[in-house]
Amino acid sequence: MIQKILIANRGEIACRVIKTAKKLGIKTVAVYSDADRNALHVEMADEAVHIGPAPSNQSYIVIDKILDAIRQTGADAVHPGYGFLSENAAFAEALEKAGVTFIGPPVNAIQAMGDKITSKKLAAEAGVSTVPGHMGLIADADEAVKISGEIGYPVMIKASAGGGGKGMRIAWNDEEAREGFQSSKNEAKNSFGDDRIFIEKFVTEPRHIEIQVLGDKHGNTLYLGERECSIQRRNQKVIEEAPSPFLDEATRKAMGEQAVALAKAVGYHSAGTVEFIVDGKQNKFYFLEMNTRLQVEHPVTELITGLDLVEQMIRVAAGEKLSFVQDDVKLNGWAIESRLYAEDPYRNFLPSIGRLSRYRPPEEGERPDGTVVRNDTGVFEGGEISMYYDPMIAKLCTWAPGEGAIARQAVIKAMGAALNSFEVEGIGHNLPFLSAVMGQERFRSGKITTAYIAEEFKDGFTGVAPDTATERLLAAFAAVAHHRRESRATQISGTLGNHPRKLGRDWVVTLADSHHSVSLRPEANETIVDFVSGESLRIDTTWQPGQTLAPILADGAPAILKVDLKGPAIRLRLHGIDVTARIRSPRVAALAKLMPEKLPPDTSKMLLCPMPGVITGVAVKEGETVEAGQALATVEAMKMENILRAERRGTVKKIVVTPGQSLAVDELIMEFEG
Template sequence: MAIQKILIANRGEIACRVIGTARKLGIKTVAVYSDADREALHVRLADEAVHIGPAPSNQSYIVIDKILDAIRKTGADAVHPGYGFLSENPGFAEALDKAGIIFIGPPVKAIEAMGDKITSKKLAAEAGVSTVPGHMGLIADADEAVRISYSIGYPVMIKASAGGGGKGMRVAWNAEEAREGFQSSKNEAKNAFGDDRIFIEKFVTEPRHIEIQVLGDKHGNCLYLGERECSIQRRNQKVIEEAPSPFLDEATREAMGEQAVALAKAVGYHSAGTVEFIVDGKANTFYFLEMNTRLQVEHPVTELVTGLDLVEQMIRVANGEKLALRQEDVKLNGWAIESRLYAEDPYRNFLPSIGRLTRYRPPQEGEKADGTVLRNDTGVFEGGEISMYYDPMIAKLCTWAKTRGEAVDAMAKALDAFEVEGIGHNLPFLSAVMGQERFRAGRLTTAYIAEEFPDGFAGVTPDAASARILAGFAAVAHHIRESRAVQISGILGNHPRRLGRDWVVTLGDDTYALTLDEGRVQFKTGESLSLETGWKPGETLAEITIDGANAAIKVDIKGMGLRLRWRGIDVIAHVRNPRVAELARLMPKKLPPDTSKMLLCPMPGVITGIAVAEGDVVEAGQPLATVEAMKMENILKAERRGTVKRLAAKPGQSLAVDELILEFE
């Protein structure tokens, strides 16, 4: 192939993803890295690596001159931009073109036309594409944003023109939220993209977010590769995606695909790109939302159902090759689901979490005995650190199966077997979604998370069957541990103790009396189950068989008990003999400390603003402080009326999780 060496102008899992395909094609790779990424996985995997500056992306990854300098140093003849950072920056693509470097992406004019959200909507409207009502002009200040929002009609979506990945996006339901959201969106957009232009459009309620993958070459050929359902979102950030959509019929799929291709051809598009639509689930109508002139985060699900390597296709197109397939050659085979694993604590309203990955053990990739396929795109490793400077994504876990139900089941099992420790993460939340009847039925909208978890995520409460499985495993695990202790005492001492088979298991406030009998767990209430495991003390993942079905439970020692995690459930199990269980019921419960008069930092981050002073009387909902972490602004508000007694932090100060910001009287 003409391309000999690719510099990846990105980091993390997408850089690792590009390196994998380049290696398959026999192409050398160059990684770039900031101070924070010296030991990153993409740096280790690339053939060469170049340091490009301090940790903040606006001083490293999005500084065009630094990327160009790295190209000159290494002799790279092509650049893959990944997504985010400079991937949709026409100035970057133009600079590469002037330097004679191949850009593995679309032409500059297409980026200019479609990469800018405002311009793309105008062009789509001119081309007769149905678009969401909104104000496509630039907005000067918050007052104008409020006036425009009122004229459009609430609710509205406030969006960064150069945005992506959920950054610089806010939904406003009233004037106060429009004013606040406008400023926050501008700040986030400037920090993440170096472009703070904002536009506003009508927020369609009960929508589905469905996007079409397009692929074009430099010879005028363009086709669509089916759709992806991306409706499960939180803070406008996609969390779970799948291909195909459980909603679209063939006629709608074809109409959306043809419209996406027509739009791409209108701007002379080549390479991989995505046309996003908002679909009205009731009327079965769709509206153009935007076009992403780059590879999408969720591209693996399209690869799994089409059998194509999109990164390879991008490289071949950049080399001037014609597409080797026609539209009629594109077949969607089976079903694929992607779960995005984020360094966000679901028990703290999904606030970012940073720190060292003390344990990172994904399930094994590849085809399984049941015919399902597991794939995990990642850019981290055990012992590595999650930085506060970048997107909080840890990995993209994907499963493929012949049917949607089988793909969901495979994902649930894979999440159970995925071990991550040292930081907060959303694995239990993802597991919870997989178990919901509504998700399994495919009844999805972009409001899914808000509707299903209106009070936030507090974990999954086990139903009766799940509780019996956990109680049964806890008893078996305890018996295994105690059997080892008995063996050791018999070897070292003269008084070996006898081990009974009657146990009382406590899960939270619930108690289960049971008997273990040769691979069966017999509950005193009459139920029983067959439970087998090869688990050994010290192992953190237990593979078990329950009445013939396979499962995986995460196991950790927690004081005198066992911490068990399975299907979004997180419980402490205490196993005692009947006499000790009677005495344990008499023990008083330790109450947690009272923090009701404190505002604690909910995540590691930087205080960018304090909105009150000592002595101020604040009302419920009033902004108190702003914390920035992982390129996102988080406004902390008062939960109730009160008087500020003391400020313990100031703007510019970096705080750890649960550090005091201010105290109330």
């Protein structure tokens, strides 16, 4: 049996592997860069080895440094996680030569399936349906434009060695094909050390559905159901679920059998994933790629099958036979995974870095209603989110028993509650966006495609506007919270008795542009809130000032509010709604309406950096006239290139940055003439 595993990775996946290794009684070794010296995976492992500077191309993807860490610690096996060296055949080959067990597939399978060009050719030879495209290498942007025109727009430009949404662009015309080719090439080189690019037809209204396969070294290969991964942004998955609400049993079986046939064609063993694009209209599926590693979204498969995929990978690597056959694989219940990213949805999901001043995930385990909450993470409160790596903070998963639509609705409800009780402060993050998706009728119906986010949030994410009932709930709680805060103030010891503080019960609650006049009738933990419009709402909560979560019953209906006291105001968050309530006496509220509004500074003639990052290129010169949509500069952050474009026609007055310069959020890049 394997004695000591070195995890050639970082973050949540390193922590995930360590948990299973400990369960099996196997020692673990963490590797870390300068940026990860105090990371959670370093603390969790039995041993840790420093491997270099923060950039991954100087640490985590340098094979010689990983091999040196193996020699230092005597590790007899390596788990690569996902990303970094997980699909690098040269790495697997180097381990084999060193006599170290690679917890993954054989070298030939990585070479065949890890290269997306080769894998498509092999899939076609194996009788697997593939998307039309140009599988040869593309020399330059001119050739990319020519090929794109021949295939027919829209096209998908992809890095041959890509993964995780990096090195991918959709092009709808020649200009986007030219720009997309160069950006994909740059991202691929920086992320994978391989800048080869290919182009294929982009299927409109597609669903992204993948099959989990598992094989041993004795010729046994199985499929473990599917995962629906259609909720994507910039080709990066955001929400996954298993099973898919779209597939019927016959299609599931056909896709599973094709996935197994492809895996067997290359002698595959270990865990792997065969990804398909499914035409939502015609119910046809096409092979997309095979990921010869553990997927980010593997927890949803674990939740519906009861299998520990990391454990299975370790046992297979040690030479064990699978202990079950295809007929033993049963899909039980429904599971959803929400990826919590350090990305600010209010700034078009641009990366956010900084320190986690508060990180309190919901409690893991089974709930009274039978649902389960699981949270895979690699961070902790007080830790930093670095600009050098993927922006993932955690993977929040929920599971519900049952089957069909009832189970799916139950798991969505459980996810909504878990997101509401997940506290993250100090950085921008996508929790409100995830909550918003869970509340959308289209998502609940299961009518989703890979264009879901682009279609449902055409103008970007600006938050969720509360409906009438929710606004009333927020106003009622705000009044109750203010009353409790005022009540506590009246009980301060040492005050002069001849100046008693009066406790009012009539208030005006302002939420954005709406005003709610209310009167309170406190009764122990319950308070009846009477609105001047005639409605009443009974608020039952144990919340006290200082607590950041408020579990409440509003006329008996449960909800969990995030509460942040900001001076006299109260910030409230629920289901993606983020509002600041101001509670005033009727007289003060009347006077507040007369106060002048403070206007923000005018930045319309400036290009500001929208995220922390490095300027990798400036595309214009001082004095140049630019048109709307024209590229101005390129910023790289968290291994992704972001092209900043002109919002309208104008003349560049002054450029204050140079390539290679690191910028903070809202730092000036250039100014324009008036």
